Amino acid sequence: MPFDHAAEPLPETACDVLVIGGGPAGSTAATLLAEKGRRVVLLEKDRHPRFHIGESLLPLNLRIFERLGVREEVAALGVFKPGARFVSDEHGGHTAFSFAAGLNQAYTHSYQVPRAGFDALLFDRARRAGADARDGMRVLDVALDARAGHRVVAREDGGAPHAFRARYVIDASGRDTFLAGAMGSKARNPHNNTAAIYGHFRGVLPFADEPDGNITVHLFDEGWIWMIPLPDGVTSIGLVSNAGFFKRRQGSVDAFLHAALAAVPSVARRMEHAVPLGAATFTGNYSYASSVMHGDGWLMAGDAYAFLDPVFSSGVLLAMTSAEMGADVADAWLDDPAGAAPLARAFERKVKGAIDALSWLIYRINRPVLRDMFMAPNNTFRMRDGLVSLLAGDVHARLNRQPPVLAFKAAYYMLSLAHRCGYRLRAEGLVRVRPPVPERVTAPAAG
Numbered sequence: 001m002p003f004d005h006a007a008e009p010l011p012e013t014a015c016d017v018l019v020i021g022g023g024p025a026g027s028t029a030a031t032l033l034a035e036k037g038r039r040v041v042l043l044e045k046d047r048h049p050r051f052h053i054g055e056s057l058l059p060l061n062l063r064i065f066e067r068l069g070v071r072e073e074v075a076a077l078g079v080f081k082p083g084a085r086f087v088s089d090e091h092g093g094h095t096a097f098s099f100a101a102g103l104n105q106a107y108t109h110s111y112q113v114p115r116a117g118f119d120a121l122l123f124d125r126a127r128r129a130g131a132d133a134r135d136g137m138r139v140l141d142v143a144l145d146a147r148a149g150h151r152v153v154a155r156e157d158g159g160a161p162h163a164f165r166a167r168y169v170i171d172a173s174g175r176d177t178f179l180a181g182a183m184g185s186k187a188r189n190p191h192n193n194t195a196a197i198y199g200h201f202r203g204v205l206p207f208a209d210e211p212d213g214n215i216t217v218h219l220f221d222e223g224w225i226w227m228i229p230l231p232d233g234v235t236s237i238g239l240v241s242n243a244g245f246f247k248r249r250q251g252s253v254d255a256f257l258h259a260a261l262a263a264v265p266s267v268a269r270r271m272e273h274a275v276p277l278g279a280a281t282f283t284g285n286y287s288y289a290s291s292v293m294h295g296d297g298w299l300m301a302g303d304a305y306a307f308l309d310p311v312f313s314s315g316v317l318l319a320m321t322s323a324e325m326g327a328d329v330a331d332a333w334l335d336d337p338a339g340a341a342p343l344a345r346a347f348e349r350k351v352k353g354a355i356d357a358l359s360w361l362i363y364r365i366n367r368p369v370l371r372d373m374f375m376a377p378n379n380t381f382r383m384r385d386g387l388v389s390l391l392a393g394d395v396h397a398r399l400n401r402q403p404p405v406l407a408f409k410a411a412y413y414m415l416s417l418a419h420r421c422g423y424r425l426r427a428e429g430l431v432r433v434r435p436p437v438p439e440r441v442t443a444p445a446a447g
Helices: 024-035 061-068 071-077 115-129 178-183 253-262 265-270 315-335 341-362 368-375 380-391 399-420
Strands: 012-020 040-044 079-081 083-088 093-098 110-112 132-135 137-143 150-156 161-171 186-188 194-202 215-220 223-229 234-242 281-283 288-290 298-300 423-426 429-432
Touching: 012 024, 012 150, 012 315, 024 040, 024 061, 024 115, 024 315, 040 115, 040 137, 061 071, 061 315, 071 110, 071 115, 083 368, 093 368, 093 380, 115 132, 137 161, 137 178, 161 178, 161 315, 178 288, 178 298, 194 253, 223 265, 234 253, 253 265, 298 315, 315 341, 341 380, 368 399, 368 423, 380 399, 399 423
Parallel strands: 012 040, 012 161, 040 132, 083 215, 161 298
Antiparallel strands: 079 110, 083 093, 137 150, 150 161, 186 288, 194 234, 194 281, 215 223, 223 234, 423 429
């Protein structure tokens, strides 16, 4: 419900930029703008540290950590992540993709981080940069007005309301999608209708004899399961599937998650002595996007604009890179609104391009052909290296790194044709697994 401005007039705090949401996107934008000398207010509804899912980072995150000056702090907080492993009981094996084999050799590893500490670190970094960073402040209403200034009303968790007059607003509210919700511009992604159950566990066995820091993605018939090693022997585990799968749930969310994990042999082995550290969480409407991304004196960054299936751990990277570009747009707009228009259009183009690059894989991760290619990777034309670069988050690849990705896609379409003819890709090559669909024969006309 919108805040009643007339019923309760409030003194206003003026600022250049108000950022809604103190997660990775909001804290990144606030830090960069404050360092440019802008008056920034950063509002987060919860108190840091607070639980959040999405602990697996990508190598291209390191570049932003360097720019923010927090790379060593993140390294001290997390578990070293050299790559990603995909496991398929159907294929009877697993494949590990090392980031060091990617086409971009500048960033060849990343980290698995407890999000409570990671988000608090970035929020504190914004405060150190000079942003007026306030947690425990839930935004209630935004009245957009580029000429008079946008009026934002928030309430402290203790109950006191506050009003702000901002020249520019950045919505980094994550899955709350504050502006998209208010505008009615948020829509479910029709290509990827998924949901998830997740929680933290202790006592989960490593995939191999010794922990190696990789995120492990266990593929099963109707989706996939993430297993992310975190500090202090904690493992983040989540199951992502379609709505039909979750409609079978009977009983509690916890019981459903435990039963689903036990039904996947490679996961059940690792869960034999696992103990949950709290109740499991269910999240629906997993993939969505807003039909608009920016306007006169405002923009959406990160999950406030769109959220993808997290199979490739792209969420934090997309959030921080869009916030980085969005901060440049806001800074330019404050000096010259008309002159900032081309930069805003480039921002939208790049964000959508990054999402499209990952979506191509995400939309196909449950298809047999793509799973076959993951489990029997081929490096002809450096296809595997190109795939590793996408998995590392190199979604703005230079022209010299695009041909391997295009070769991978071409191979996918050729193997899809072979699949329709009854063939599947295995480690030894193409193998016939069923007879081809016979051609329809039309009887000749009488006479």
